[in-house]
Amino acid sequence: MSQHRHGSTSGEAGGVPAFPDLPEATIARLPEYLRALHHLAEAGAETVSSEGLAAAAGVNSAKLRKDLSHLGSYGTRGVGYDIALLVDQVEYILGLDKNRAVCVVGVGNLGHALAGYAGFASRGFRVVALFDADRKKVGEVINGMAVRHIDDLARVAAEETLAIGVIATPPTSAQAVADLLVAVGVTSILNFAPCVLSVPPNVDVRKVDLAIELQILSFHEHRKASLTALPGGRHDDQEAVGS
Amino acid sequence: MSQHRHGSTSGEAGGVPAFPDLPEATIARLPEYLRALHHLAEAGAETVSSEGLAAAAGVNSAKLRKDLSHLGSYGTRGVGYDIALLVDQVEYILGLDKNRAVCVVGVGNLGHALAGYAGFASRGFRVVALFDADRKKVGEVINGMAVRHIDDLARVAAEETLAIGVIATPPTSAQAVADLLVAVGVTSILNFAPCVLSVPPNVDVRKVDLAIELQILSFHEHRKASLTALPGGRHDDQEAVGS
DNA sequence: AACTGTGAACGATTTCACAGCA
DNA sequence: TGCTGTGAAATCGTTCACAGTT
Structure with missing residues (x-):
């Protein structure tokens, strides 16, 4: 079981395990x-x-x-x-066998919750640092970790390889934070700020936007309402779109 | 060009324009x-x-x-x-012109953050109630709202139409909460608990799983590492495969 | 000239249905 | 027989490229 042959169809360079390229x-x-x-x-x-x-x-x-x-x-x-x-x-x-280090930037409502989220620790991720730009928050201890000033990011990154940066700041600071993270070598970002980030092509960004999720549900509510509002209730299949 | 409404061919009620069916x-x-x-x-x-x-x-x-x-x-x-x-x-x-009422069930770390999330209020959603099963949390005031016991859900739902239920409980209670929400007429659920919910076909569920997002990023980190680790021949990124 | 709206080509993903193995 | 693995078909989504409109 220590070897996965799986010779991916693409005959890549070298006779190495080669990473299967999954959809x-x-x-x-x-x-x-x-x-x-x-x-x-x-x-x-x-x-x-x-x-x-x-x-x-x-x-x-x-x-x-x-x-x-x-x-x-x-x-x-x-x-x-x-x-x-x-x-x-x-x-x-x-x-997931790497126990990757994660840092959270922005210790507001959401960042606070993320810092304490047990689901991370239990799945191969260690939250190793919390940052904020607000000096009033620096020093506050959350889940056994002291909040540090964002200016310390480079120092922390030098001590420990940060695999993933989580952005939980307001959208106005998100791009600047992303730039900082990229500058210290972070190549994976999870962005909770409702805005588009631009990053170099080697950096992966995933976005979680809570309001967008609600809006998508709202669409479906709207759709369902407009269907049940129809006179006779059910009716046979629709659609002859196209005029 | 063509008219501003894609019609479903089936009848429309009153002045409500037909609903385009979007991908x-x-x-x-x-x-x-x-x-x-x-x-x-x-x-x-x-x-x-x-x-x-x-x-x-x-x-x-x-x-x-x-x-x-x-x-x-x-x-x-x-x-x-x-x-x-x-x-x-x-x-x-x-x-979004409906200002839909949202309730949050589960006032832990995450539910707490969601209750206070400004991004909801600013986009046509009103968080109107917070629930928890833990009596010690009932009565706690978050963001001007008192936490109620989950047994009050039906009462609250009777007073106000709840458009969307947000589940922020541990995964062990999530299905039970979903059943309750469905029972009081909620047809849209945003699930933060890491588990699959089963609901009737007319109910829409969207899932946000924070650990999954990190795991997807982890995959890409792994992939990037395995690519850059082979400059031209040997692949060596000091990791033991599986077991 | 600038820009939208859209068929048609392309690519990705899902589903079907069954061959082949334990 | 029961179940996986997989070509082939069907569906869905994206991109191209250009006709048509202002």
């Missing part, structure tokens, strides 16, 4: 599979079928099989997947 | 366009080209034009889009 959509689902696998393992299961794992992860089984097939062949026909083996594989692919 | 991918981007439009309006602009708006929203202009074309023809060739008009249109489509 983005697959990558985004792997963490959910992993959570489901851990859950099953805790419940004492040793193997699981694609059907069972798919149900636990909230997807359909064909999609799950296709996703897992990108990692290699870790299932047994007629039986299912070995849970422990699959957990190892997925954790390896996601790089 | 999900487009819907998810509309809030970002809206934010960019507000930003431009504050800066004093009256019109904007697809190029300009696309840049402000972080997408390319072809995609933006295609997205907006689904709403109807609100641009002027040779000129661009009228910002005020487009703001109205997008807000209408997203149903």
Whole structure:
């Protein structure tokens, strides 16, 4: 199990393990599979079928099989997947064996919550530093960690490799913070500020915008309301769009 | 060009315009366009080209034009889009003119932050109630609102139509809370608990999982490391594979 | 000339359906 | 028989490139 042959179709340079290049959509689902696998393992299961794992992860089984097939062949026909083996594989692919250091910039409402979020620690991430630009907040201790001034970022980065920077500042400072993070070598950013960041191409940014989530739900509420507002309730299929 | 309304061919009630049925991918981007439009309006602009708006929203202009074309023809060739008009249109489509009531269930770290999140109030959402199952938290006042016991949910729902329920509980209670929300008529749920919820088909659930976001970034860190670690031959990034 | 709106090409993702293995 | 792994088909989303409008 220490080797994953999986000779990706692209005959890359060297005869090395080579990183399988997974579709983005697959990558985004792997963490959910992993959570489901851990859950099953805790419940004492040793193997699981694609059907069972798919149900636990909230997807359909064909999609799950296709996703897992990108990692290699870790299932047994007629039986299912070995849970422990699959957990190892997925954790390896996601790089979760590294216990990556995370810093949070902006200790407002949200940053405060993120600093104390147990879900991070329990999944291979260590929140190692909190920063804020407000000197009144510097020194405040949250979850056993003292808030430092953003000017100390470079110093902290020199002591410890920061793998991921989390931006929880107001949108007006977010770009400046992103620039700082990039300057000290951070190449992955999770942005909670409602704005677009521009960063060099080697830096990955993911954005979480809470208001946008509500707005999307609002759209669906609006849509549902406009359907139920129709006279006769249900009606046969619609759509002959295009004029 | 064609009329400003895509009609579903089925009947419409009263004066309510028919609902265009937009691709999900487009819907998810509309809030970002809206934010960019507000930003431009504050800066004093009256019109904007697809190029300009696309840049402000972080997408390319072809995609933006295609997205907006689904709403109807609100641009002027040779000129661009009228910002005020487009703001109205997008807000209408997203149903943001309704000032929807939101409740937050689970007043831990994260729920606390959500209760005080200014980004909600400023975008057409009112957080009208906070719930928790822990009697020790009931009565605590957050952001001018007293935390109520979850058993009061039905009472509150009877007084005011709750459009959206936000779940910020531990994953072990999330399904039970979802069932409660559904029982009192909530048809849109924003779930922060790391678990899959099952709900009736008329209920929309969106999930935000902070650990998953970090894991996706971790994957990309891993990938980048495995690429830069091989200058031309040997791959050596001192990590033990799985087990 | 500048810019939108949109068919058509392209690419990515999902689903189907079944061959092949335990 | 039961279940995975996977080509092929279907669906969805993006990008191109240009006709059409102001």
